[in-house]
Amino acid sequence: xxxxxxxxxxxxxxxxxxxxxxxxxxxGEDAVLLIEDAVYAATRGNxxxxxxxxxxxxxxVYALMPDLEARGVADRVxxxxxxxxxxxxxxxxxxxxxNQSWL
Amino acid sequence: xxxxMFVNRKAPHGTVYALEALEVVLITAAFxxxxxLVFVDDGVYQLKKQQLTKxxxxxxxxxxxxxxxxxxxxxxxxxxESMQAxxxxxxxxxxxxxxxxxxxMAALMREQDVVLxx
Numbered sequence: 001x002x003x004x005x006x007x008x009x010x011x012x013x014x015x016x017x018x019x020x021x022x023x024x025x026x027x028g029e030d031a032v033l034l035i036e037d038a039v040y041a042a043t044r045g046n047x048x049x050x051x052x053x054x055x056x057x058x059x060x061v062y063a064l065m066p067d068l069e070a071r072g073v074a075d076r077v078x079x080x081x082x083x084x085x086x087x088x089x090x091x092x093x094x095x096x097x098x099n100q101s102w103l
Numbered sequence: 104x105x106x107x108m109f110v111n112r113k114a115p116h117g118t119v120y121a122l123e124a125l126e127v128v129l130i131t132a133a134f135x136x137x138x139x140l141v142f143v144d145d146g147v148y149q150l151k152k153q154q155l156t157k158x159x160x161x162x163x164x165x166x167x168x169x170x171x172x173x174x175x176x177x178x179x180x181x182x183x184e185s186m187q188a189x190x191x192x193x194x195x196x197x198x199x200x201x202x203x204x205x206x207x208m209a210a211l212m213r214e215q216d217v218v219l220x221x
Binding site: 008071 | 113114115116117144145148151152153154155156157158159161163165188189190191
């Protein structure tokens with residue numbers, strides 16, 4: 001399952017719900033892709049960054065590079081988060097059997 | 104002349120609120136009012152340096168904050184607690200601001216004639 005989150009972790013609880021409900025599948029089966037305002041969660045010093053780091057033990061975490069750049073935070077991404085471009089977004093969708101957009 | 108305060112609480116690109124607030128601020132300034140801008144919660148992200156929106160193909164309105172000075176909009180306030188929760192410091196912001204604690208911010212809000220929230 002590819003979980004796509006697009007809301008700021010400090011404004012909405014979508015990232016919390018996603019991480020809480022995400023099933024701990026086998027290695028490499030679950031992933032979280034942060035897009036739009038959700039990319040702030042993957043930045044150093046953000047109050048939600050620790051939750052994301054904790055989740056990396058269970059899943060891979062990706063963030064969309066154009067959204068990081070638009071927000072001026074491309075140079076503040078925490079360790080363990082993989083930045084992807086739009087092509088990478090498509091590859092992630094294709095690589096997972098299903099996906100869920102947490103709105 | 105009335106004291107107008109614009110309270111910005113949303114991140115800049117995920118919704119249109121930040122851009123709309125800027126439009127209204129510029130209109131209000133044209134009517135010679137006493138304008139204050141406040142940035143709290145995710146609103147502090149509006150002032151983050153180095154925003155490059157080419158990749159998401161939207162208007163990069165962040166340079167506009169630097170031009171507010173030219174419209175005599177010089178009172179910009181940022182809440183300290185909001186910056187800290189996001190790992191930001193004054194050095195990360197693209198304009199000079201006054202940093203206030205929550206209590207000072209509340210006092211400033213109480214002084215206003217009109218408060219508009221975005």
